[in-house]
Amino acid sequence: MTTWRGVRLREALRLYVITDRALARGRPDIEIAREAIAGGATALQLRWKAGPLSEALQVGHALRALCREAGVLFVVNDRVDLALALEADGVHVGVSDLPVPETRKLVGESMVVGFSPETLEQALAAEAAGADYLGVGPVYPTTTKPDAGPAVGLEHLAQIAGAVGIPVVGIGGITAVNAAAVIRAGAVGVAVISAVVGAEDVREAARQLREVVDAALAER
């Protein structure tokens, strides 16, 4: 397996779509993922918050195969064990999950490790401990993650993106309308749930977001 760590990662973080059963409104994760990728998603994260892990494994295997076929980065949220079992390309941990040093120790050197810092200090420590990218947010208000806390804003994102050497993606309340500002603040891409997974036309929603992100990156 070729690794995504390093230069390839920045490109892969342009449009990072995260699964969500509730927002999919009965549409299977694999269908949402297929449409999102057809629209231009460059990374896909399996975010499993409820239901048996055996089912997460089943869904994950299908998503893993789809992403491998499409050349899309496949990341598992929170669970290092699930990421390893699925041979995911990456694992994403937050402040309540296994810390970055332990995560890196368990997954080895080829798997991408993402981290969601709440402060600049946490961001710098995660980079030093071997995180490959950071997810910073919620940039804008969101109802998708009830415990996400208040919006941190573009300045907080810009401060972290300017201080670390690893790529940063913005997350939280991002749409095609406000995504360009996130890129201008220093992010290499945007991570979204509702703007794509909750859309009536998932493919078109992804296409529009990707267009905005690509245009904003080209202007930097």
Ligand code: TZP
């Ligand atoms: N982490 C911070 S905000 C958020 C997560 C998982 C939710 C993002 O969802 P949406 O619908 O794109 O605001």
Ligand code: MG
């Ligand atoms: Mg988490």
